[in-house]
Structures are given as structure tokens and as C-alpha cells.
Amino acid sequence: MKSQGCAALSLLLSLCACPGLARAQDTQDAKPEAALIERGRQLSIAADCAACHTAPKGGAPFAGGYGIESPMGDIIATNITPSQSHGIGSYTLAQFRAALREGVRKDGTHLYPAMPYTAYTQLTDADTQALYAYFMHAVKPVDQPVAETKLPFPFSIRASMAVWNALFLKDERFKPDPAQPELVNRGAYLSNALAHCSACHTPRNMLMAEQVGKPFLSGGSVGPWFAPNITSDPVQGVGGWSDDELLQYMKTGRVQGKAQAAGPMAEAIEHSLQHLPDEDLKAIVAYLKQVAPVGGDAAKPRYGYGEAAHDEFDMRGLTQGADAGWRVFSGSCAHCHQANGTGTSSNEYPSLFNNTATGGDRADNLIATILHGVNRTVQGKPHFMPAFGDEASYTDRLSDQEIADLSNYVLTRYGNHAVKVSADDVRVAREGGPKPFLVKARPAMVPAMVLVALLLLAAVIALLRRRGQRAH
Ligand code: HEC
Ligand code: HEC
Ligand code: HEC
Structure with missing residues (x-):
């Protein structure tokens, strides 16, 4: 990632070299800004913002409108161009950060985790600032509304995500592991804070949150697809792939005699991974190769x-x-x-x-x-x-x-x-793959909530009666 940034920076320096002193002062101010914007652009690729926020088949960049299929129904990615009327043009840096790292919008309502804030929460202050600079200054504003997400009750209650976040959102920035080499730490940041591999490759619990601890990257369902175990286990995971093969898979989506990428993995490669510099892909490989192995009883890979x-x-x-x-x-x-x-x-x-x-x-x-x-x-x-x-x-x-x-x-x-x-x-x-527990339980949720409401009502009435009796 850095090398391209430096190239852009040196190009900028060479363009700015000739004008007089007064102009040189301006460019002094402009320089960090342009480099910051370029860094933000690269980060947006590594984080794959376009995969969801740019509608396929020629949608305007980041103007939203693409429905992310979820077992609860489609969740529509919003317009994140700097449009004042329909995008995020009026977001401050702090509000932008809250959306990325806490899943909270400018108006204080909660986002659904179809927006991978559970991964972006690890982004550093510097990187969220670079992303902000890019979206505010280099993305073209598109004054165009997107359809509203309409999930069935009770999933329509966005406030319920506050409870979900309290349970499952680890609102913490990335901390490099001092025991690991720099390359592995860089790979960890790229994989976990940006490319959100675990959003697909880690199994989810009954409430649709990624399972923590041991099952990390041991395989998860993505609609009808299955993102396989990519831990370092040589049989069940990708421990038997060479470093070059893993790099080639991320760069091209195919390794002869092993695998091809279709479905959601093809999208991740098409929009994001193939555009990363090799040093970044090497870092991801170094990181994957030391992720705790999760084995099973398969006889061969x-x-x-x-x-x-x-x-x-x-x-x-x-x-x-x-x-x-x-x-x-x-x-x-x-x-x-x-x-x-x-x-x-x-x-x-x-x-x-x-x-x-x-x-x-x-x-x-x-x-x-x-x-x-x-x-x-x-x-x-x-x-x-x-x-x-x-x-x-x-x-x-x-x-x-x-x-x-x-x-x-x-x-x-x-x-x-x-x-x-x-x-x-x-x-x-x-029909879109196995339905998770939450969706299967929905028919029972509404009667259960009605029952709870009736019980509460009965309790309140009883309480009022007793008070009334005491008053007499
Ligand atoms: C996997 C899909 C996905 C990816 C990747 C993704 N987003 Fe989102 N994002 C969404 C969805 C879906 C919503 C709307 C969620 C909702 O309605 O609750 C959203 C909402 C947002 C919002 C809130 C906007 C508003 O006011 O409604 C911001 C800001 C945002 N995304 C920025 C980003 C940025 C920046 C990136 C890349 C770093 C990114 N997103 C990557 C799916 C995604
Ligand atoms: C949007 C969901 C999604 C994301 C994000 C994602 N993957 Fe995948 N991945 C999949 C799916 C689904 C497959 C299976 C694709 C197929 O077989 O066609 C897959 C396959 C793979 C494979 C091949 C495994 C095999 O045995 O065939 C590797 C390696 C891999 N992913 C690594 C990664 C890494 C590393 C990241 C993060 C940098 C990542 N993936 C991010 C969904 C995803
Ligand atoms: C028109 C040519 C064509 C036909 C017909 C075709 N395939 Fe494929 N198949 C491909 C190509 C191309 C790929 C992907 C190669 C790549 O990713 O580089 C592929 C990939 C696959 C894969 C690996 C996908 C993955 O995600 O790992 C399987 C399995 C497969 N095909 C099975 C089938 C079956 C079964 C049929 C019959 C219903 C079929 N194919 C018909 C061309 C074809």
C-alpha cells in the first residue's frame, strides 16, 4: 500500500517544484492533504467499501442502493458520497468515525452489522482520518436517494442493535502483538481491521455474531456459499498451501489443482484483493499461516x-x-x-x-x-x-x-x-442457504413479545389496583 502512496507523493512533489515562493507555501499545506487522500483511497480498496456501496452493473461510485442479502431480508447500503442532501456530506470526522467503528449514524440511530463495523472498529485514528479525507474530497457527490431498508418486525427495531453491540462489539482499536514480527502484525491489521476475512470465514452464533476464540476463521456460511476453514491447519485449513499459492489465490482467484473463487470470494478478489500490492498480500499470507489451527476428522485436505x-x-x-x-x-x-x-x-x-x-x-x-x-x-x-x-x-x-x-x-x-x-x-x-436460528425463531418472537407485554400490563394493573385499595 505504501509504495503507491509514495509514488503519488513524489509525482505531486515534482509537479509542485517550479512555481515561486508564495505558491510553494500553498503546496506545503496541500501536500499532506493529497497524500492523505491517496492513502484514504487505498484504504477504501483494502476495506472493500465499494463491494457494498457501489451498486453492481454501473452504479455511480459509492452512491449505494445495493441490497445486501441477509437472512432477515435485504439491507440496503446507503449513499456514502459527500452529497449534502442524500450522502454523508454533512458528517463530521467524529460522526464518520462513529459510523465506522461503533455502527452509529449521524442521527444517532444504529446501523445493522451488514455494515462491517465489527471489523472497522479496529481501524486506527490516522486511517479513519485518511478515509474521511478521501470520501469528503475525492469522491464525487451524487444527490440521489436509496431505497429504505425494511426488515420485518422485530428486526426493524434498530435500537435492538444497542443490546447486540453491548454483547458482541469489541469497541477497541488494533493492538500490534509485540511477540510477532512486523509482517504478521501488518497482515493482522489488513485481514481483521480492513479486509474483514472473519466476517465470512468465522462461524456465527445463534444471534449472528462471530464466535470468539478458537473457532476464528474455521469456516462459516455466507448464504448458499461456505467460506471454508482458512486457519493454519494443514488438513482442515490452508496450512498445506504454499505461500505463493495463497498469494496467487488472492490475486487471481485460481490455483491449479486446488481452488477457484466464485460467489462472495470472487467479489472480494475482484473489488479489493487483486488491487493490493504484493507486500500487503504477503503480509496477509504470513498472518494466515500463524492463525491457530482448527482441525477436524478429515483424512486429507x-x-x-x-x-x-x-x-x-x-x-x-x-x-x-x-x-x-x-x-x-x-x-x-x-x-x-x-x-x-x-x-x-x-x-x-x-x-x-x-x-x-x-x-x-x-x-x-x-x-x-x-x-x-x-x-x-x-x-x-x-x-x-x-x-x-x-x-x-x-x-x-x-x-x-x-x-x-x-x-x-x-x-x-x-x-x-x-x-x-x-x-x-x-x-x-x-432459497438462499440455511436459515439461522434468529430467523427460524421469528414466528415465535412476536407471540413471545405480546405475551411479555400482556404480563407487564397485568402486573401494572395489579399494582394500580393494590394502590387503589390502599388509598381507600
Ligand atoms: C459488506 C458490506 C459493506 C461494506 C464492505 C461497507 N459497508 Fe458501509 N454500509 C453497509 C450497509 C448495508 C449500510 C447501511 C446499514 C443500515 O442501514 O443499517 C452501510 C452504512 C454505512 C454508513 C452510514 C451512512 C448513513 O448515514 O446511512 C457509512 C458512513 C458507511 N457505511 C461507510 C462505509 C465505508 C467508509 C466503508 C469502507 C471502509 C464501508 N462502509 C464498507 C454495508 C457495507
Ligand atoms: C464476503 C465473504 C468473504 C470474505 C470477506 C472473504 N472470503 Fe475467502 N472465501 C469466501 C467463500 C464463500 C469462499 C469459497 C469460494 C469458492 O469455493 O468458490 C472463500 C474461499 C477462500 C479461500 C480458498 C479456500 C479453499 O479451500 O478453497 C481462501 C484461501 C480465502 N477465502 C481467503 C480469504 C482471506 C485471506 C480473506 C480476507 C483477506 C477472505 N478470504 C475474505 C468468502 C469470503
Ligand atoms: C462454459 C463452460 C463451463 C460449463 C458448461 C461448466 N463450467 Fe464449471 N467452471 C467453468 C469455469 C470457467 C470455472 C471457473 C474457473 C476459474 O475460476 O478460473 C468453473 C468452475 C467450476 C467449479 C469450481 C467452483 C469453485 O467455486 O470452486 C465447479 C465445482 C464446477 N465448475 C462444476 C461444474 C458443473 C458441475 C457443471 C455442469 C452443470 C459446470 N461446471 C459447467 C466453466 C464451465
């Missing part, structure tokens, strides 16, 4: 499963009679991934064995990839697989049962054959 199908009869599914999954595979997948699953030699179409999407102990990412495809643009080049769950596409659309049969075929042939997929699993994924 996710990328360690399967091999090419080599038997002609096997390949045609003839030995299994008329395998329904093979028929779908042959019709919808084989022309890219090849009939024997090896993909193409250029790795443009990856192999389906030695692939973390098929070798894990759950099939979420296989199912989600079939439903939603892959769409990731890296260094200007698109990597695209069609979505077979797409309602709009009649030719490609596969039913729940077809996707289940296909998944079981792929898992048996190329991946972890202990994992089985049912049509019901596919239906759940199609």
Missing part, C-alpha cells in the same frame, strides 16, 4: 480428492446403468470440464478433482457454483461459468433433483464420496 475418470465405460456411466447424474453432467458440464473431469490444460476450465469445491466435507460450494455459476473479472479478464439455477434461462435451468443427481455423480466420481446431496439440500441453497 479438500484439494486432495479424486482423479480423472479413465475407464471408457465408467466415463459413459454405463457400469452404473443409466446414471441420472452422469446424463446431466454429460449434457451440461462435460463440454467445458471434459468428459473425464480433467478440465482443459490451460486450466481455463478447471479439473473437478483436486478441487476444494468437490473435496470438502460439505457440498455447499459445489451446489452454489452449479446454481449461480462463476463470474469473476481479474486483471481485466473475465472467468465465466453459466448459472444453471437461473430462473431466466430456460435452456440451462436444472431442477433440484437434477442438481442433486449431478452433485452426487461429481462427488462420487471426482470428490469426497462420503458427502451426499438431496433435492432438499438444493432447494434450501436455491
Whole structure:
């Protein structure tokens, strides 16, 4: 990050070198400001503000309007351009900091944690100031409203987030660990305060807060996707990846014989990680490699499963009679991934064995990839697989049962054959993934709240009666 900042600064110095003394005085004042703005721009990339605040398909930068899917309903990212009427133009630095680090808006209402303030709370004063300078001075104001977030009751009560924050928000700035080398500390800051890896990769508790302590980065659901264990465990985590492979994954989203990034990880790479300088990515790798390992009972790593199908009869599914999954595979997948699953030699179409999407102990990412495809643009080049769950596409659309049969075929042939997929699993994924406890409990919440209200009312009436009796 720093190197680009210095380049910008030296460019600025060279531009400002010639004018007379009076002007030189101005530039003295302007210099730190321009460097600060540039630093803020880089931080906004590392923190991936655009992923949520810039609507996809050509939305104006940071003008909001994109609905972040949450199990409770869509939470709409607001306009954070410096527009006075519809953006954050009237925010002071202190108010901006409160939004980023405490999840509180200018008007004092609470933000939902779909805005990752639980991570940004670690940002230093200097960095929040740089971000503020960037948003106020270098982002173009857009005077355009966004739709209002309307979650169903009781989630519509924003004040309830005050209780949630009291329980789960660790309102503390980043503290480097003196026992760790500088590189690891830098990686920790990048991963935790800025890139918020744990927002997806750490499992959540019943109230949807990241679990603390041991489960850190051990894997979590993101809608129908599953952000896998990325702790240093050599089997369950990414301890078996080389440093270069991890760096390459973050920079490009693909590592031959290991993994490709689709869904939310593709977005993180597309908008943020691919733009980070290598020194920053190296720092993140150094940090990941020393995160406490979380193991399990898998015999080999996710990328360690399967091999090419080599038997002609096997390949045609003839030995299994008329395998329904093979028929779908042959019709919808084989022309890219090849009939024997090896993909193409250029790795443009990856192999389906030695692939973390098929070798894990759950099939979420296989199912989600079939439903939603892959769409990731890296260094200007698109990597695209069609979505077979797409309602709009009649030719490609596969039913729940077809996707289940296909998944079981792929898992048996190329991946972890202990994992089985049912049509019901596919239906759940199609509907946005497993519903967390809070959402399942909602139907009971309203009657429970009514009951509590009635009990309180009864208590108040009883109290008033007793007082009335005493008064007589
Ligand atoms: C993962 C998605 C996500 C990311 C990343 C994100 N935001 Fe947000 N942000 C949101 C959502 C959603 C809201 C609105 C939440 C609500 O309505 O409770 C929001 C609200 C805000 C607000 C409050 C504005 C207002 O008055 O309503 C500010 C300020 C803000 N974000 C700044 C930022 C900055 C700066 C970054 C990057 C450092 C960032 N956000 C990154 C999702 C995100
Ligand atoms: C918005 C959610 C999200 C964020 C933020 C995120 N990830 Fe991911 N990550 C995922 C998902 C989902 C996958 C699975 C993608 C797939 O298989 O297509 C994944 C996959 C990965 C993998 C590959 C693991 C494997 O076995 O295939 C690595 C490594 C990784 N992420 C590292 C990181 C790091 C490091 C960060 C922070 C710098 C990060 N991720 C931030 C959601 C996220
Ligand atoms: C038009 C070509 C094409 C077709 C058809 C196709 N794929 Fe893909 N597939 C791709 C590409 C491209 C990628 C991603 C490569 C990359 O990320 O670099 C991919 C990636 C994958 C992945 C890894 C995704 C991840 O997140 O780790 C799986 C699993 C997969 N495909 C399975 C299938 C299955 C099953 C079918 C049949 C329904 C299918 N593909 C059809 C081109 C295709």
C-alpha cells in the first residue's frame, strides 16, 4: 500500500517544484492533504467499501442502493458520497468515525452489522482520518436517494442493535502483538481491521455474531456459499498451501489443482484483493499461516480428492446403468470440464478433482457454483461459468433433483464420496442457504413479545389496583 502512496507523493512533489515562493507555501499545506487522500483511497480498496456501496452493473461510485442479502431480508447500503442532501456530506470526522467503528449514524440511530463495523472498529485514528479525507474530497457527490431498508418486525427495531453491540462489539482499536514480527502484525491489521476475512470465514452464533476464540476463521456460511476453514491447519485449513499459492489465490482467484473463487470470494478478489500490492498480500499470507489451527476428522485436505475418470465405460456411466447424474453432467458440464473431469490444460476450465469445491466435507460450494455459476473479472479478464439455477434461462435451468443427481455423480466420481446431496439440500441453497436460528425463531418472537407485554400490563394493573385499595 505504501509504495503507491509514495509514488503519488513524489509525482505531486515534482509537479509542485517550479512555481515561486508564495505558491510553494500553498503546496506545503496541500501536500499532506493529497497524500492523505491517496492513502484514504487505498484504504477504501483494502476495506472493500465499494463491494457494498457501489451498486453492481454501473452504479455511480459509492452512491449505494445495493441490497445486501441477509437472512432477515435485504439491507440496503446507503449513499456514502459527500452529497449534502442524500450522502454523508454533512458528517463530521467524529460522526464518520462513529459510523465506522461503533455502527452509529449521524442521527444517532444504529446501523445493522451488514455494515462491517465489527471489523472497522479496529481501524486506527490516522486511517479513519485518511478515509474521511478521501470520501469528503475525492469522491464525487451524487444527490440521489436509496431505497429504505425494511426488515420485518422485530428486526426493524434498530435500537435492538444497542443490546447486540453491548454483547458482541469489541469497541477497541488494533493492538500490534509485540511477540510477532512486523509482517504478521501488518497482515493482522489488513485481514481483521480492513479486509474483514472473519466476517465470512468465522462461524456465527445463534444471534449472528462471530464466535470468539478458537473457532476464528474455521469456516462459516455466507448464504448458499461456505467460506471454508482458512486457519493454519494443514488438513482442515490452508496450512498445506504454499505461500505463493495463497498469494496467487488472492490475486487471481485460481490455483491449479486446488481452488477457484466464485460467489462472495470472487467479489472480494475482484473489488479489493487483486488491487493490493504484493507486500500487503504477503503480509496477509504470513498472518494466515500463524492463525491457530482448527482441525477436524478429515483424512486429507479438500484439494486432495479424486482423479480423472479413465475407464471408457465408467466415463459413459454405463457400469452404473443409466446414471441420472452422469446424463446431466454429460449434457451440461462435460463440454467445458471434459468428459473425464480433467478440465482443459490451460486450466481455463478447471479439473473437478483436486478441487476444494468437490473435496470438502460439505457440498455447499459445489451446489452454489452449479446454481449461480462463476463470474469473476481479474486483471481485466473475465472467468465465466453459466448459472444453471437461473430462473431466466430456460435452456440451462436444472431442477433440484437434477442438481442433486449431478452433485452426487461429481462427488462420487471426482470428490469426497462420503458427502451426499438431496433435492432438499438444493432447494434450501436455491432459497438462499440455511436459515439461522434468529430467523427460524421469528414466528415465535412476536407471540413471545405480546405475551411479555400482556404480563407487564397485568402486573401494572395489579399494582394500580393494590394502590387503589390502599388509598381507600
Ligand atoms: C459488506 C458490506 C459493506 C461494506 C464492505 C461497507 N459497508 Fe458501509 N454500509 C453497509 C450497509 C448495508 C449500510 C447501511 C446499514 C443500515 O442501514 O443499517 C452501510 C452504512 C454505512 C454508513 C452510514 C451512512 C448513513 O448515514 O446511512 C457509512 C458512513 C458507511 N457505511 C461507510 C462505509 C465505508 C467508509 C466503508 C469502507 C471502509 C464501508 N462502509 C464498507 C454495508 C457495507
Ligand atoms: C464476503 C465473504 C468473504 C470474505 C470477506 C472473504 N472470503 Fe475467502 N472465501 C469466501 C467463500 C464463500 C469462499 C469459497 C469460494 C469458492 O469455493 O468458490 C472463500 C474461499 C477462500 C479461500 C480458498 C479456500 C479453499 O479451500 O478453497 C481462501 C484461501 C480465502 N477465502 C481467503 C480469504 C482471506 C485471506 C480473506 C480476507 C483477506 C477472505 N478470504 C475474505 C468468502 C469470503
Ligand atoms: C462454459 C463452460 C463451463 C460449463 C458448461 C461448466 N463450467 Fe464449471 N467452471 C467453468 C469455469 C470457467 C470455472 C471457473 C474457473 C476459474 O475460476 O478460473 C468453473 C468452475 C467450476 C467449479 C469450481 C467452483 C469453485 O467455486 O470452486 C465447479 C465445482 C464446477 N465448475 C462444476 C461444474 C458443473 C458441475 C457443471 C455442469 C452443470 C459446470 N461446471 C459447467 C466453466 C464451465
